[in-house]
Amino acid sequence: MTPIAYAGVWGGCGLLATLLLPxxxxxxxxxxxxxxxxxxxxVVVVADRWPGPVATGGYGASMVIGHPGIGLLAGAGxxxxxxxxxxxxxxxxxxxxACFVGAATVVILSARVPIIWxxxxxxxxxxxxxxxxxxxxxxxxxxxxxxxxxxAAALLAAAAFLPGAGPAVxxxxxxxxxxxxxxxxxxxxxxxxxxxxxxxxxxxxxADLAPWLLLLAPAMLFTTGVxxxxxxxxxxxxxxxxxxxxxxxxxxxxxxxxxxERTTAYGRVVIADLxxxxxxxxxxxxxxxxxxxxxxxxxxxxxxxxxxxxRPGLERQxxxxxxGLVSxxxxxxxxxxxxxxxxxxxxxNRVSVPAYLAVGLLTAVAVRALVGRxxxxxxxxxxAGRVGEAVAWLSVAALLGVGLAPxxxxxxxxxxx
Amino acid sequence: xxxxxxxxxxxxxxxxxxxxxxxxxxxxxxxxxxLGLAAAAAAVGxxxxxxxxxxxxxxxxxxxxxxxxxxxxxxxxxxxxxxxxVVAPPAALFGPRSVRAVGxxxxxxxxxxxxxxxxxxxxxxAHGAVFAVAYVWFVGCLRLLRARALDDLAAGTxxxxxxxxxxxxxxxxxxxxxxxxxxxxxxxxxxxxxxxxAGRHRRSLRVEPEPAPAATTGEAA
Numbered sequence: 205m206t207p208i209a210y211a212g213v214w215g216g217c218g219l220l221a222t223l224l225l226p227x228x229x230x231x232x233x234x235x236x237x238x239x240x241x242x243x244x245x246x247v248v249v250v251a252d253r254w255p256g257p258v259a260t261g262g263y264g265a266s267m268v269i270g271h272p273g274i275g276l277l278a279g280a281g282x283x284x285x286x287x288x289x290x291x292x293x294x295x296x297x298x299x300x301x302a303c304f305v306g307a308a309t310v311v312i313l314s315a316r317v318p319i320i321w322x323x324x325x326x327x328x329x330x331x332x333x334x335x336x337x338x339x340x341x342x343x344x345x346x347x348x349x350x351x352x353x354x355x356a357a358a359l360l361a362a363a364a365f366l367p368g369a370g371p372a373v374x375x376x377x378x379x380x381x382x383x384x385x386x387x388x389x390x391x392x393x394x395x396x397x398x399x400x401x402x403x404x405x406x407x408x409x410x411a412d413l414a415p416w417l418l419l420l421a422p423a424m425l426f427t428t429g430v431x432x433x434x435x436x437x438x439x440x441x442x443x444x445x446x447x448x449x450x451x452x453x454x455x456x457x458x459x460x461x462x463x464x465e466r467t468t469a470y471g472r473v474v475i476a477d478l479x480x481x482x483x484x485x486x487x488x489x490x491x492x493x494x495x496x497x498x499x500x501x502x503x504x505x506x507x508x509x510x511x512x513x514x515r516p517g518l519e520r521q522x523x524x525x526x527x528g529l530v531s532x533x534x535x536x537x538x539x540x541x542x543x544x545x546x547x548x549x550x551x552x553n554r555v556s557v558p559a560y561l562a563v564g565l566l567t568a569v570a571v572r573a574l575v576g577r578x579x580x581x582x583x584x585x586x587x588a589g590r591v592g593e594a595v596a597w598l599s600v601a602a603l604l605g606v607g608l609a610p611x612x613x614x615x616x617x618x619x620x621x
Numbered sequence: 622x623x624x625x626x627x628x629x630x631x632x633x634x635x636x637x638x639x640x641x642x643x644x645x646x647x648x649x650x651x652x653x654x655x656l657g658l659a660a661a662a663a664a665v666g667x668x669x670x671x672x673x674x675x676x677x678x679x680x681x682x683x684x685x686x687x688x689x690x691x692x693x694x695x696x697x698x699x700x701x702x703x704x705x706x707v708v709a710p711p712a713a714l715f716g717p718r719s720v721r722a723v724g725x726x727x728x729x730x731x732x733x734x735x736x737x738x739x740x741x742x743x744x745x746x747a748h749g750a751v752f753a754v755a756y757v758w759f760v761g762c763l764r765l766l767r768a769r770a771l772d773d774l775a776a777g778t779x780x781x782x783x784x785x786x787x788x789x790x791x792x793x794x795x796x797x798x799x800x801x802x803x804x805x806x807x808x809x810x811x812x813x814x815x816x817x818x819a820g821r822h823r824r825s826l827r828v829e830p831e832p833a834p835a836a837t838t839g840e841a842a
Contacts, residue, residue, distance in 0.1 A: 319789045319797075323782070323804045330778050330807075334814065337771055338701050346707040349774040353765040357781050360804070361758055364741060364788035375738045 207267040207314035210248045210277075211307040217241040218303020226296055234299040235288035241306055242281010245274050250619075256430030257321035258366060266316060271619025272426055272497060273313035279504045279617060280418045281306070286508035287418075289595050291411040292515060292586055298411040301335035304328070305415040309423045318363035321427065325391060326356035328420050336408050344403035351400040355390025358383045366439070377438035384431075384439065385446035391424045392482055393475055394450040395457055402461070405471035410511035417474050418507055422500045425478060429485050429493045444486045448551075451483025452558045459565025466579055469569055470510040473529065474503050476566055477540070480559065484544040487551040495543030497618045498610055502528065502536040505603035509596055514579050517588040521596035522578075528603040529570040531563050536607035537570065624749025627660045628736070631753020632729070634658060635760040638780045639725040642718060644704060646772055647815045650764070651681035651779040651808040654757050658787040661750035665742060666795035673790065673798060674783045677805035681779055681812035688813040692820025702822040703771035703815045720767055728759035742791045750791055758784040775815035782807025 205213070221237035254270025284302055288294060308328035315321035333349035362383035365376050386397070393401025404413060428447070432440060455476045462472035481496035509518065509525045529537040541563050548556040588596065606613050634657015638650040655678025663671035715723075736752035761784055764777035786805035789797055 317800050319785065319800050319804050323785070323807060326778065326781070326807060327810070330774070330811065333774060334771060337707055337774075341701065341707045343708050346768065349771075350765055350768055353768075353774060353777065354762055357758070357762050357765060357777075360781055360785035361788070363785065364754075364792045365739070367792060376740060379739060 205244070205248050207248060207269045207310055210244065211310035211314075213244050214241045214303050214306035214310060218300045218306070221303070222296060222300040225299075231294055231296045234294055234296065235285040237299050237303055238281045238288065238306065239285035240281075241303060242278050242285065245278035245281065248274055250274050254430055255316050256434060257315045257318050257427060258431060258434050267311070267314035267320075268316055269310070269314035270430075273423075275497075275617035275619065276313065276419075276422055276426060276500065277306070277310060279501065280309075280422070283418050283504040283508055284414055286595050286599055287414045287511060288411055290508055290512055290515075290518075290588065290592055291409070292512065292584075294411060295339070297335060297338060298409075301331050301412065302415040302419075304331040305419050309419045312420075312423045312427060318366045319360070322356065322359035322363045322387075325359050325387075325420075325424070326353075329353055329356045329391070332416055332420070335412055336404060339409065339412050340407045342407055344400065344407035347400040348404055351390055351397055355387045355397065357387075358390065359387035362387060366435075373438040373441075377436060378442065381435075381439035381442035384435075385443045388424060388428055388443070388482075389446060389450055392421055392478055394447075394454045394479055394482065396450075398454060398475065401475060402458075402468070402472070405468040405475075410513075413471065413511060414507065417471070417511070418504060421478055425481055425485070425496055425500065428482065429496060432485060432488065444488060446486075447482045448486030448555060449483075451479045451481075451486060452555060452562065454479035455483065455562035456558055456565065459562050459569065462569040463565060463572070466573075467513075469573065470507075473566055473569055474507065476562060477503065480541065480544050480562055483555075483559070484547040487547045487555065489547040489550040491543040491550075492547035494614065495540050495547065497540075498536070498543060498606070498614055499540035501606055501614065501617065502540055502603065505536070505599055505606060508599050513582055513585065515585050515588050515592075516581060517593050518596050519578055521593070521600050523574055524600045525603060526570050526573040528600070528607060529566070530574065531567040531570075534607045536603055536610070537566075539607065539610040541566070622660055622664060624664075624747065626749070627664055628749035628752040628756075630660045631657045631749075631756055634753075635728070635756045636725055638757065638776070639721050639728075639760045639763060640718060641776070644772075644819065645685075647775045647779055647812045648682045648685040650776040651783065651812055652678040654678065654761075654780045654783040655681075655808070658753055658757055658783060661747075661753040662787045662790045664747055664750045666790050666798070669798060670790045670795050670801075673801050673805050674787050677783050677786065677802075677808045680809035684809040684813035685816035688815075688817035689820040689823075692817045693823055701771070701818065703775065703818045706769040707771070708769070717767055717769055721763055724763040724767065725760060728756055728763065731759055732756035741788065742794065747791065754784055754788045754791060758788070771818065772815055775811040778811040779808035782811070 217237040251268045305328045308324045311324035329352045336345035365380035390397040458472045458476035462469040477499045484492035506525045531538045548559040634653045637653035641649045655674040658674040659671040732755035735755040736748045761777050761781035768774045786801040789801045
């Protein structure tokens with residue numbers, strides 16, 4: 205199957221689930237759509253060499269996807285399905301937005317031309333913004349449309365400047381680098397453009413947050429990792445420096461906020477880990493990419509459990525999931541952060557000190573959730589049921605499995621060792 | 622066509638896209654942006670390239686109208702009204718339209734700077750075309766930044782899609798029409814989605830009118 209057909213599969217699954225499930229009064233089966241779409245990633249044609257969204261030599265709408273992209277789509281499909289299964293309630297609109305974002309993510313990961321890449325980002329952000337405004341109208345959802353939309357607009361503008369950007373720092377190349385940096389920071393919710401993401405953590409339900417945290421933001425991270433080495437130095441340097449600086453600030457800030465605010469602690473931890481991975485990409489040292497992949501994989505396993513508010517019947521599974529996020533070997537939270545720290549260490553003391561601080565804060569958040577008092581249940585919280593408990597145990601097993609065998613699992617999913 | 626004329630047409634298209642409000646705002650903003658940028662696209666890619674923004678604007682009108690009619694005709698589904706502000710705006714001396722007018726005025730020197738300092742594509746003399754695209758792009762950003770309702774976000778998306786498509790044609794030349802069409806496709810999709818939501822909401826408002834209360838004399842019986 206070609207990537208464009210696969211994008212159609214994501215969209216088709218979402219449409220079918222949205223139209224058919226309410227007719228047969230089975231909205232709870234919405235998890236089937238991302239699961240089927242995710243598993244069909246296994247039949248997509250994968251290229252050994254992932255060119256990324258900068259084809260300066262010639263133009264063409266052909267799409268090529270690499271092993272990491274396919275691994276992300278398969279893993280995110282399964283993680284989204286688990287998130288929907290564990291959701292206390294669904295209104296039916298989540299699956300359409302999630303599958304639309306999934307379709308756009310396929311294009312983001314397989315685009316070879318910058319304009320197609322940025323259009324796909326804009327489409328995904330538009331779908332998320334519309335869904336969040338519909339589901340939770342308020343300032344948080346509106347700011348998603350405003351700030352993340354402006355980020356997508358910056359990427360659209362950068363696309364026009366990228367092909368002609370050269371090694372010399374002229375106005376055009378600097379604009380390309382600056383616009384790329386602004387756009388990527390906005391989509392990854394890095395400080396100071398990340399207020400929308402933090403606000404959404406408290407305002408939007410987990411099933412609506414998941415497409416951003418599990419699909420769009422990791423896809424931006426992955427394509428940034430492909431884009432950085434092939435950018436001309438005049439555009440690469442500003443992007444690299446901005447990612448490094450703002451990523452570290454975001455990781456420390458989100459770690460502090462996660463310690464302060466318990467209800468949104470896990471969402472803050474995901475943002476901090478993505479920011480750490482983005483900052484590590486800015487160092488341009490080799491362990492950064494694999495570290496980013498492992499961090500994303502860890503959260504694909506943990507997010508279905510921890511994004512939701514606590515429910516009766518899932519207490520032990522949640523504690524074990526938090527255990528997996530402690531930065532100690534052989535726990536999965538350790539490996540990704542360890543590789544990322546190696547990249548910072550290679551870059552020097554000035555950047556490794558704040559990175560150590562951020563990892564320390566994230567570990568403190570996980571330890572507090574592990575040994576501290578459990579958050580009280582919401583008054584309307586319902587028990588998870590046997591299927592929910594089984595899915596939660598599966599998530600925990602997958603999470604701890606990643607910790608026990610990170611290299612073979614990363615190799616199998618992302619095609620890397 | 623002279624570059625000054627291309628810039629002027631783009632400027633007027635951008636001003637209309639910035640100021641338009643109301644139920645038809647997304648569709649009209651897309652048409653204004655498309656017509657305003659057609660000359661800029663034609664300057665580099667000829668008539669086929671000029672068709673990209675124009676067709677995107679017209680497709681936005683068609684898809685918007687079709688989406689509205691389909692939503693009204695289908696069975697009732699509750700939904701949000703894309704024209705209603707998401708949050709109550711604070712009382713202020715200047716309303717959102719005034720702020721957009723100021724923003725559109727400020728976009729003028731910004732777009733001029735871009736057109737004079739940044740070369741897009743191989744044609745170094747296409748300053749007017751670059752100005753037109755940059756101005757409409759700034760207007761799209763302005764609409765996003767000052768958005769209060771889903772309609773404003775959709776209008777911003779539509780305008781940005783058309784501006785990006787034209788910018789890509791300027792950069793890559795007439796051979797890039799397929800990719801430019803994909804970018805311009807954001808406009809009809811945004812217009813269709815906004816009109817669909819508006820139609821759904823309009824349908825939900827179609828309830829039987831309540832009978833008028835009987836006239837009273839104002840005195841207790």
